[in-house]
Amino acid sequence: MVRRLPRKDVVIVGLGWTGSILAYELSRTGLEVVAIERGPWRDTATDFNIGTAPDELRYAVRHDIFLRPKQETLTMRNNPSQTALPIRKWGSFLPGNGVGGAGVHWNGQTWRFLPDDFRIRSHMLERYGEGIFPENHHIQDWPVSYDELEPYYDKFEYLAGISGKAGNVKGRIQPGGNPFEGARDRDYPTPPMRQGYAQELFTKAASGLGLHPFPRPSANISVAYTNPYGCSMAPCTYCGFCERFGCANYSKASPQTCVLPVLVRQPTFEARTECEVTKVNLAGDGKTATGVTYVDAAGEEWEQPADVVLVCAYALFNVRLLLLSGIGKPYDPASNEGVVGRNYAYQTGSGSTAFFEDAKFNSFAAAGSLGVAADDYNSDNFDHGPHGFVGGASITSAHTNGRPIQFHPTPQGTPNWGSQWKKAVRDTYQRVTSVGAQGSVMSYRNNYLDLDPTYKDPLGRPLMRMTFDYQDNERKMANWMADRCDEVAKAMGAKTTQVNRLVGPWSVVPYQSTHNTGGAVMGSDPKTSVLNRYLQSWDVSNVFVMGASAFPQNAGYNPTGTVGALTYWSLDAIKKYLKSPGPLVQL
Amino acid sequence: MKHSGSRSPRHPGHLTRRSLLASAALLITTGGTRARVVTKVLPWDPNEAYPVVPVKPGGYLFFSAAEAAAVDAIVDRLIPTDELGPGAKDSGVTTFIDRQLMGPFGGHDWLYMQGPFAAAPLPSQGLQSSLTPRQQYRQGLAALESYCKTSFGGRDFVQLNADEQDKLLAGMEKGEVTLPNFSSKMLFAAIHANTLEGYFADPIYGGNRDMAGWKLVGFPGVRYDYRDVIEKPNQAYTLPPVGMQGRPAWGAR
Numbered sequence: 001m002v003r004r005l006p007r008k009d010v011v012i013v014g015l016g017w018t019g020s021i022l023a024y025e026l027s028r029t030g031l032e033v034v035a036i037e038r039g040p041w042r043d044t045a046t047d048f049n050i051g052t053a054p055d056e057l058r059y060a061v062r063h064d065i066f067l068r069p070k071q072e073t074l075t076m077r078n079n080p081s082q083t084a085l086p087i088r089k090w091g092s093f094l095p096g097n098g099v100g101g102a103g104v105h106w107n108g109q110t111w112r113f114l115p116d117d118f119r120i121r122s123h124m125l126e127r128y129g130e131g132i133f134p135e136n137h138h139i140q141d142w143p144v145s146y147d148e149l150e151p152y153y154d155k156f157e158y159l160a161g162i163s164g165k166a167g168n169v170k171g172r173i174q175p176g177g178n179p180f181e182g183a184r185d186r187d188y189p190t191p192p193m194r195q196g197y198a199q200e201l202f203t204k205a206a207s208g209l210g211l212h213p214f215p216r217p218s219a220n221i222s223v224a225y226t227n228p229y230g231c232s233m234a235p236c237t238y239c240g241f242c243e244r245f246g247c248a249n250y251s252k253a254s255p256q257t258c259v260l261p262v263l264v265r266q267p268t269f270e271a272r273t274e275c276e277v278t279k280v281n282l283a284g285d286g287k288t289a290t291g292v293t294y295v296d297a298a299g300e301e302w303e304q305p306a307d308v309v310l311v312c313a314y315a316l317f318n319v320r321l322l323l324l325s326g327i328g329k330p331y332d333p334a335s336n337e338g339v340v341g342r343n344y345a346y347q348t349g350s351g352s353t354a355f356f357e358d359a360k361f362n363s364f365a366a367a368g369s370l371g372v373a374a375d376d377y378n379s380d381n382f383d384h385g386p387h388g389f390v391g392g393a394s395i396t397s398a399h400t401n402g403r404p405i406q407f408h409p410t411p412q413g414t415p416n417w418g419s420q421w422k423k424a425v426r427d428t429y430q431r432v433t434s435v436g437a438q439g440s441v442m443s444y445r446n447n448y449l450d451l452d453p454t455y456k457d458p459l460g461r462p463l464m465r466m467t468f469d470y471q472d473n474e475r476k477m478a479n480w481m482a483d484r485c486d487e488v489a490k491a492m493g494a495k496t497t498q499v500n501r502l503v504g505p506w507s508v509v510p511y512q513s514t515h516n517t518g519g520a521v522m523g524s525d526p527k528t529s530v531l532n533r534y535l536q537s538w539d540v541s542n543v544f545v546m547g548a549s550a551f552p553q554n555a556g557y558n559p560t561g562t563v564g565a566l567t568y569w570s571l572d573a574i575k576k577y578l579k580s581p582g583p584l585v586q587l
Numbered sequence: 588m589k590h591s592g593s594r595s596p597r598h599p600g601h602l603t604r605r606s607l608l609a610s611a612a613l614l615i616t617t618g619g620t621r622a623r624v625v626t627k628v629l630p631w632d633p634n635e636a637y638p639v640v641p642v643k644p645g646g647y648l649f650f651s652a653a654e655a656a657a658v659d660a661i662v663d664r665l666i667p668t669d670e671l672g673p674g675a676k677d678s679g680v681t682t683f684i685d686r687q688l689m690g691p692f693g694g695h696d697w698l699y700m701q702g703p704f705a706a707a708p709l710p711s712q713g714l715q716s717s718l719t720p721r722q723q724y725r726q727g728l729a730a731l732e733s734y735c736k737t738s739f740g741g742r743d744f745v746q747l748n749a750d751e752q753d754k755l756l757a758g759m760e761k762g763e764v765t766l767p768n769f770s771s772k773m774l775f776a777a778i779h780a781n782t783l784e785g786y787f788a789d790p791i792y793g794g795n796r797d798m799a800g801w802k803l804v805g806f807p808g809v810r811y812d813y814r815d816v817i818e819k820p821n822q823a824y825t826l827p828p829v830g831m832q833g834r835p836a837w838g839a840r
Contacts (some may be wrong), residue, residue, distance in 0.1 A: 041625055049635035053832060054809035057788035058639065060693060085712045090701045197820035237812040274623035298621040333675055360821050364806055365813030404787040404806045416760065417665040417779060419752065422803065426671055429804035432802070444807045448684040455701065507711035 002293060002301045009578075011292050011306035011584075013277045013321065016101020018567045019312030020255040020263055021159070024229070027266035033579075034304060035269070035312075036294050039067070039098025046103075046255050048246025056403040063090055065105060067097035067314075072314065075452040078332060078505045079468040085091040085493030086455050086463065089570040093514040094244065095314050097298040099273060100255045102314060102514060103560075105401055107243040108252050109370025110162045111557035112565070113151045114379040114419040115146035115182040120553070123380060124390055133391055135471035136186050138343050138443040139390065143533035145522045146182045149565045154185055156564030157217075161225035161254030164188035164217035178214045193236065194224045198361050198433040198492075199372040205491035208484035211374040212365035216396065217561070218369035219253035229262045231545065240401040242368025244371065246392040252368070275302075278459060280309050280325040280543060289543050295459060307575065307581075308542050315549035319344075319449050319519035320464040327540050328520070328530045331448050333467075339530045341450045343443035343518040344468060350394065350502050351436035352486035354494035355411055360430050364402030372399030372414045377437075377484055378556045382481030393439030395485055397492075398484040402429070412498055420511050435489045437481035438513070441474055441555040449519045465568040469506050478502040515559050522566075532585040534573035535566060541583045544570055567586045592701045643833060644679060644794030649688040649721065652726050653743075655681055660745045661781045664752050673781050673799040683785030683794030684724075684778075693721045720777060721724045727774030730766035798834060801828040808834075 003076040007029040012019045019035055027033040035402035042048075042065070058064045075084035116123045119141045124132050131370035133139060149525055166187040167177025174187075192215035195203075200213075206213040207291075220236040227233070236251040244568075250257050263269055274297040281290045281303065311318050320327055322340050331342035375381055378392040401407060409432050410424040452465040479501045489497045506512075523529025537543040548559040548569050555562075574582050599816060647655050662675035662684075675681075691697055700717065708715040718726070735755075737742045744752065758764035760779070762772035785794030787801070789809070795801065801808055808828035816824060 036622075041623060041630060043629065043631040044632045046636045050640055050664045052635040052813060054811055055639065055791075057784055057792055061784060061788075065696070068697040071699055073699045076712060078709070082709065083705070085705050085708050086699045086701070087712075088695075088714045091713055173688065194814075194817045196817060200820055235814075237814055238817050239811040241811070261629055264625060267627060269626060271625040273620045273625065275788065296621040297623070300621060315701070328634055355679065360823055362813070362816050362820075362822075362824055365816035365824075402806055403657055404804050405784055405798060406803060408783075408787070417673075417705055417782075419667050419669045422666055422671055423673070426803050429806075452814065454703070505709070508713040509711070 002303050003066065004303045004305065007035045007372045008067050009306065010034070010310060011036065011304050012310045012312050013292060014101060014294050014313035014545045015099045015255070015271055016312065016314070017103040017255055017564060018095065019310070020259040021564070021567050022312065022546070022571060024259055024263040024266065025270055026574070027263070032268045033270070034306070035271045036275050036277050036292065036304065037099055037271060037273045041271070041273045042098045042100050042104060042246065042247065042256065043430070044250060045239055047249045050248035052237065053245055053248040054241045056405050060403060061348065061405055063094065063245065064437040065096070065098065066090060066204070067095045068457070070310060072317070072457050073462070073468050074464045075455050076466045076468070078108040080446055080467055080521055082453055084465045084467070087508050091509045091510045091562070093516055094511070095316065095514065099260070100329060101273065103254045104246050104256065105221070105244050109369040109558040110157065110160060110217045110561040112182060113146070113562050114180060114381075115558060116380045117555040118144060118146050120390070123203065124384070126353070127380065128385060132384060132388070134390065134442065134444075134446040134471060136497050138445060139526070140523060140528060142552055143529070143570065145568070147157045148197055149569055150182065150184065151202070152565040152568040153561060155560065155568045158189050159227050159229065159258050160219050160564070161190050161221045161227055161258070161425045162188050162217050162219055162253070163190040163193050163222040165192045165215055173261065176214060178375050179257040180378065181383045187218060190221050190223050190225050193218050193220065193367060193370050194238075195372055196362065196397060196399055197290070197359065198366065199370075199397050201492040202296065202372050202435065202488065205488050206374050206395070209488060209491055211395070211488070213372045216369055216371045216373040218367065220251055220367040220369055221253065227258055229259065231258050231454060233298055236367050238367050239368065240364045240403065245401060250465040272322065276459070277321065278324070278461065280321060280327060282540065283328065286326075287540055289540050308544070308578065310574070311543060311545040312547065315516050316449070316464065316548050317478050317546045318549045322520055322530065322545070323451050323464065324461055327537055327543060330450060331444055333448055334551050339528065341448045341519050342528070343521045344447050344449045344516070344550055345443050345518045345551065345555060346440040347441055347513040348439035348470065348474050348502055349436065349484035349512055350439070350478040350485070351434055351500050352482060352489040353409060353434045353498045353500060354489035354492060355428065355431065355496045356431045356433070357495045358431065358492065359474050361399065361433050362402070363407065363433070366399040366401050368400050368568045370400065372543050387476070387480060389473045389480070390442055391440035391473070391477050393437035393477070393481045394438050395488065396438065397433065398436065399433065407517040410467065411496065426448040429436060435485040437478065437485050437557060438558070439474070439478050439481055440556040441470070441554045443473055443518060470502055475502050515548070515554065517548040517554040517559060520545050520549040521552045522550040522558075523552060526587070534584045535570040536573065536577070537583065542577070542581065546570065552569045632755060639791055639792045639831070642682065644682050644793060647685045649685050649693070650681070653732070654724070655685065657728055657731065657744050658778065660752065660754065661778055664749065664756055665779060665782045666786055672803055673796070675786050675794070677796070678786055678794055678799045679796040680785035680794045681781055683788065683792050684781045686782065686793050688721050688724060693719065695719045714838070716773070723773060723777045727766070727769050727777065731770035731774060734764070734766045751776070791832055798828045798830060
């Protein structure tokens with residue numbers, strides 16, 4: 001039997017980056033806020049202790065702090081003609097779990113999307129005509145502009161203490177920064193990280209080729225910093241345990257370092273962990289949410305009534321919760337109608353591995369967002385006319401770690417075991433680096449999310465089904481980028497290089513990227529979007545949905561900077577809504 | 588009210604300290620809901636809540652003597668002891684695998700193991716077998732033993748010479764060897780993956796003894812502060828590696 005709890009002003013589903021920011025900003029205005037998180041509470045000293053945090057086997061290989069597939073996973077297939085099967089073990093992407101969410105285990109690359117990314121459809125149409133767009137695409141403009149989001153990007157960067165070098169302050173190009181970035185009001189809060197030997201070579205080589213390298217913006221911060229909330233962070237020590245790990249140094253921006261210390265002191269805030277929200281409840285008219293239902297650690301069901309429901313889980317699980325709650329019309333690729341699950345997108349990875357005759361890259365001295373990038377081939381910073389594809393990539397030289405279970409590259413043709421393998425591993429470890437291209441993925445009619453007809457979670461609810469493959473446009477783009485990477489790798493002085501192309505169907509096995517986007521996209525038209533420009537549900541106006549699930553398609557960048565900016569952008573709208581409830585966009 | 592723990596305890600048997608933490612200050616019930624409720628104070632405590640229990644070498648918990656001997660022989664070919672230093676067998680990798688099989692990894696405890704299991708999954712769909720690592724080792728090693736006895740005149744894997752072992756392993760790697768009722772490719776993949784893990788994981792798990800794997804490549808372990816290295820690009824790192832329990836020169840633990 002479901003028992004009803006006393007009403008709250010706001011219920012938040014999931015206590016990661018977006019949930020913690022909203023919880024703090026709303027509870028400090030005196031509102032009663034409860035955050036319901038299905039994973040455990042996590043804190044630096046207790047869960048990412050310096051004596052035990054640098055454990056590659058436990059965290060990177062066995063996935064200790066990630067969502068356990070046993071609790072929830074997805075099914076996947078490459079196209080609608082196939083039968084989806086469950087992702088039994090995470091590979092291609094690694095969803096977070098627990099307080100802090102994916103903000104605990106990220107690398108920390110904190111980008112702003114470019115002004116053109118927000119109006120990609122209009123921009124490409126104006127410059128190249130309709131013919132540039134790939135078959136069956138669903139590319140659409142964002143309902144917000146870069147200029148509108150700029151103050152909110154700034155807020156998130158100052159919350160997280162991001163280390164970087166501005167390339168464009170109020171329209172004036174800054175030497176050493178990214179000249180392609182949109183105008184920003186001021187520089188980053190902290191100076192860029194120190195770079196390693198590979199980045200030194202890359203900077204020279206890329207500049208020589210006419211590119212514009214710059215240190216990439218990093219949430220592993222370069223100097224001590226206290227953010228506007230009063231939370232303090234310590235300088236990064238380049239320990240090389242960022243992605244897949246919690247930071248024991250208080251150096252990586254996360255809800256733990258940047259928000260929770262002040263959030264928990266708000267007397268009107270409460271977090272309930274190890275409780276899984278199973279449904280957003282709707283009133284009889286289907287147009288108002290009455291709160292959420294959740295299952296606690298003992299398996300008991302509870303109803304938490306609230307005036308506003310903020311859906312702040314990981315992008316994929318936001319979409320599933322909407323589908324399970326009946327909020328918004330589910331997408332159907334056959335009729336090309338419906339919106340929930342539509343426009344799922346991802347990220348491409350390609351590049352060149354560079355083997356040097358003699359070098360000591362010391363790749364273990366690293367950080368998740370240490371690296372130098374060039375944006376000359378990102379977005380529409382170059383003429384797409386001759387290439388026939390939409391999108392672009394950041395070209396990067398980076399070392400995020402030298403952890404040897406997963407990082408022990410050998411040249412092609414080396415056996416996988418035996419004395420020859422052992423010798424190759426030893427000889428290569430210090431002499432290998434790479435140039436990588438992280439690229440955009442457009443949205444398509446047949447890349448989507450819906451509920452699986454066969455497989456269920458332990459509570460008996462259907463798993464979500466992911467139907468996804470890279471399309472010709474993305475392959476063309478990523479493989480062209482791989483050749484650009486190879487040019488730079490050769491110019492860096494590599495003795496030999498190996499080009500890594502995007503070939504074969506997308507596979508769940510090798511790790512690729514935890515940048516799953518779309519499925520509950522924001523837009524100007526309820527026929528092609530789940531949310532309006534304020535991340536408010538078109539159908540249920542007291543439901544707001546945060547996260548990268550709102551991206552209409554993905555850009556050639558990591559998503560977190562834009563997720564943070566959208567959260568602050570939506571916060572202003574939520575405050576407006578609380579004063580005067582109702583749809584914030586009238587059609 | 589007693590803290591009920593999470594639905595899938597992270598380290599069964601090691602919940603005590605975290606449970607204590609929870610019940611002392613943090614488990615406030617809201618109308619009876621069994622949630623861990625955090626409000627007004629940041630819950631933290633010095634030191635790791637779920638520390639790894641260091642593996643004590645000696646004996647086997649999962650493997651029989653014959654299985655352990657076969658695994659010893661296999662991992663010794665995968666990463667041999669040679670002029671570059673100790674290999675997998677001499678670094679304790681068999682003990683590492685034995686202890687891993689006894690933990691949550693051995694039962695795929697954290698993975699999605701509900702059926703139906705597809706007969707012909709796409710390669711892009713990854714792991715689709717219902718066999719846990721414990722089952723893979725038990726059934727796979729038995730199948731290998733039986734195959735060897737039949738194909739090599741009554742000898743088992745341990746009794747083959749190095750060339751015979753290498754040839755057989757190469758065939759298993761490609762799936763060209765047909766073991767009775769077991770995929771040779773699956774057995775090879777399991778042992779190969781676990782061997783790399785054991786050779787390069789922190790010595791606390793029983794492998795990588797004396798940090799042989801880390802010394803091979805020059806990984807300094809868990810020093811956690813390389814600001815000095817980043818200041819000196821392209822220079823050799825000369826300090827010895829350190830594990831989570833320190834290093835031998837600091838005294839036996």
